[in-house]
Amino acid sequence: xxxxxxxxxxxxxxxxxxxxxxxxxxxxxxxxxxxxxxxxxxxxxxxxxxxxxxxxxxxxxxxxxxxxxxxxxxxxxxxxxxxxxxxxxxxxxxxxxxxxxxxxxxxxxxxxxxxxxxxxxxxxxxxxxxxxxxxxxxxxxxxxxxxxxxxxxxxxxxxxxxxxxxxxxxxxxxxxxxxxxxxxxxxxxxxxxxxxxxxxxxxxxxxxxxxxxxxxxxxxxxxxxxxxxxxxxxxxxxxxxxxxxxxxxxxxxxxxxxxxxxxxxxxxxxxxxxxxxxxxxxxxxxxxxxxxxxxxxxxxxxxxxxxxxxxxxxxxxxxxxxxxxxxxxxxxxxxxxxxxxxxxxxxxxxxxxxxxxxxxxxxxxxxxxxxxxxxxxxxxxxxxxxxxxxxxxxxxxxxxxxxxxxxxxxxxxxxxxxxxxxxxxxxxxxxxxxxxxxxxxxxxxxxxxxxxxxxxxxxxxxxxxxxxxxxxxxxxxx
RNA sequence: GGUCUCAUCGUCUAACGGUUAGGACACCAGGUUUUCAUCCUGGCAAUCCGAGUUCGAUUCUCGGCGAGAUCACCA
Numbered sequence: 001x002x003x004x005x006x007x008x009x010x011x012x013x014x015x016x017x018x019x020x021x022x023x024x025x026x027x028x029x030x031x032x033x034x035x036x037x038x039x040x041x042x043x044x045x046x047x048x049x050x051x052x053x054x055x056x057x058x059x060x061x062x063x064x065x066x067x068x069x070x071x072x073x074x075x076x077x078x079x080x081x082x083x084x085x086x087x088x089x090x091x092x093x094x095x096x097x098x099x100x101x102x103x104x105x106x107x108x109x110x111x112x113x114x115x116x117x118x119x120x121x122x123x124x125x126x127x128x129x130x131x132x133x134x135x136x137x138x139x140x141x142x143x144x145x146x147x148x149x150x151x152x153x154x155x156x157x158x159x160x161x162x163x164x165x166x167x168x169x170x171x172x173x174x175x176x177x178x179x180x181x182x183x184x185x186x187x188x189x190x191x192x193x194x195x196x197x198x199x200x201x202x203x204x205x206x207x208x209x210x211x212x213x214x215x216x217x218x219x220x221x222x223x224x225x226x227x228x229x230x231x232x233x234x235x236x237x238x239x240x241x242x243x244x245x246x247x248x249x250x251x252x253x254x255x256x257x258x259x260x261x262x263x264x265x266x267x268x269x270x271x272x273x274x275x276x277x278x279x280x281x282x283x284x285x286x287x288x289x290x291x292x293x294x295x296x297x298x299x300x301x302x303x304x305x306x307x308x309x310x311x312x313x314x315x316x317x318x319x320x321x322x323x324x325x326x327x328x329x330x331x332x333x334x335x336x337x338x339x340x341x342x343x344x345x346x347x348x349x350x351x352x353x354x355x356x357x358x359x360x361x362x363x364x365x366x367x368x369x370x371x372x373x374x375x376x377x378x379x380x381x382x383x384x385x386x387x388x389x390x391x392x393x394x395x396x397x398x399x400x401x402x403x404x405x406x407x408x409x410x411x412x413x414x415x416x417x418x419x420x421x422x423x424x425x426x427x428x429x430x431x432x433x434x435x436x437x438x439x440x441x442x443x444x445x446x447x448x449x450x451x452x453x454x455x456x457x458x459x460x461x462x463x464x465x466x467x468x469x470x471x472x473x474x475x476x477x478x
Numbered sequence: 479g480g481u482c483u484c485a486u487c488g489u490c491u492a493a494c495g496g497u498u499a500g501g502a503c504a505c506c507a508g509g510u511u512u513u514c515a516u517c518c519u520g521g522c523a524a525u526c527c528g529a530g531u532u533c534g535a536u537u538c539u540c541g542g543c544g545a546g547a548u549c550a551c552c553a
Contacts (some may be wrong), residue, residue: 178551
């Protein structure tokens with residue numbers, strides 16, 4: 001059996017959004033699972049929509065996710081080039097085969113004329129088919145006109161789709177579509193067939209918006225005498241707040257945006273895979289390696305799935321807790337608050353370990369940790385609005401803080417002895433933990449929440465705690 | 479309008495034709511004797527409608543309704 005070769009073939013027309021990237025993930029999983037080959041090809045035949053730098057963005061995104069390719073751009077391979085605009089001669093060779101067989105002809109009409117046909121068909125409430133207007137006589141194709149495919153076998157096509165099952169479509173789906181545009185570049189419809197054949201792609205995996213076009217491809221495969229590869233169409237990912245296919249127009253976020261919002265690549269991979277796929281068990285969290293082992297096209301869902309950000313964030317929390325501290329630290333680069341730049345790696349890891357259970361995204365790091373690296377700004381309204389603390393008078397507050405300061409002065413400042421000190425303090429002051437600990441917590445952090453008090457104090461250290469308590473006492477006494 | 483596809487809790491989903499229709503997110507309540515979170519318990523909540531096949535249908539068939547995709551010199 002020949003080994004599996006799959007591909008991802010994006011167009012460099014802008015950012016990759018989360019809906020697109022799944023058509024990279026699934027073929028990649030399939031290739032890795034079968035020790036096959038994954039190819040990255042750039043489909044840049046639409047010059048009008050070409051966006052400078054888009055290819056780099058695609059590469060960055062794939063790199064971040066850990067979706068690596070064996071052949072293609074930046075990698076080379078035996079079937080290159082892997083950029084369509086560099087493959088013009090390849091398409092011309094195949095086009096010539098069709099011309100020689102009388103299965104391709106020059107389109108004599110202007111765009112306006114074709115548009116008129118289209119409107120006419122619409123007015124008659126008929127589907128527009130170019131072949132209804134097929135010219136009886138054509139001139140030799142000189143490369144300045146569009147080259148059209150001449151469908152010769154108008155019939156119903158049936159084929160098998162690895163995800164959708166058995167599909168079929170009637171003759172209405174067949175037409176004389178354009179193979180090569182008047183600018184000399186092929187259309188997707190032609191180019192991908194040539195490329196996939198030359199690159200020996202065994203499985204084409206793409207979105208289900210291609211289903212209506214597949215009969216056209218099948219008729220072209222026949223004309224070209226190419227054995228069609230295995231095909232699989234993926235259900236759409238739908239916008240979070242609608243039922244429509246997720247698209248840039250509806251504000252679909254790019255993968256990079258989620259990256260900036262502190263989503264881990266592990267989460268993204270896991271989440272995208274589990275939208276429309278599951279292994280039949282109750283497992284929710286899958287690592288990259290587990291996905292590679294367990295993935296199968298046969299278990300891909302047929303209906304569309306909404307992109308649920310709440311679930312994404314939940315899953316991110318799961319992954320944050322699952323990663324080792326070192327792994328998490330690696331992922332945290334670029335998310336630390338400004339003042340943390342002065343801190344050592346060990347110090348940052350220590351703090352990260354403290355807040356790990358509290359993080360939902362990496363973007364929470366500054367809010368959770370900044371008071372460990374810089375003086376917080378006291379905000380006494382936090383005391384006034386606190387349910388437990390609001391009833392305390394200024395005198396009571398400064399007296400409690402003073403007692404705390406005195407008691408803590410003798411502590412060793414490790415988490416255990418601090419806890420002992422704090423417990424003793426509860427007894428001597430006769431206060432409830434909810435009051436005493438909340439007050440100390442606020443006075444040293446001025447944050448809405450923080451790790452366990454003893455851990456927080458230990459991480460801050462003796463002198464910092466003391467000076468923050470002093471400031472709080474001074475401010476209260478005033 | 480033509481062609482094509484899809485259909486289980488609000489959301490993501492599971493269920494050889496036989497289950498009290500399961501899990502997860504979200505939400506609600508409680509516990510983990512400091513906040514926030516983590517973690518643990520419990521709760522709420524679904525087979526689009528109608529026929530047919532069958533002893534038995536979420537599952538198979540047909541018809542509706544509904545939703546989506548597509549009908550480019552875009553991919």
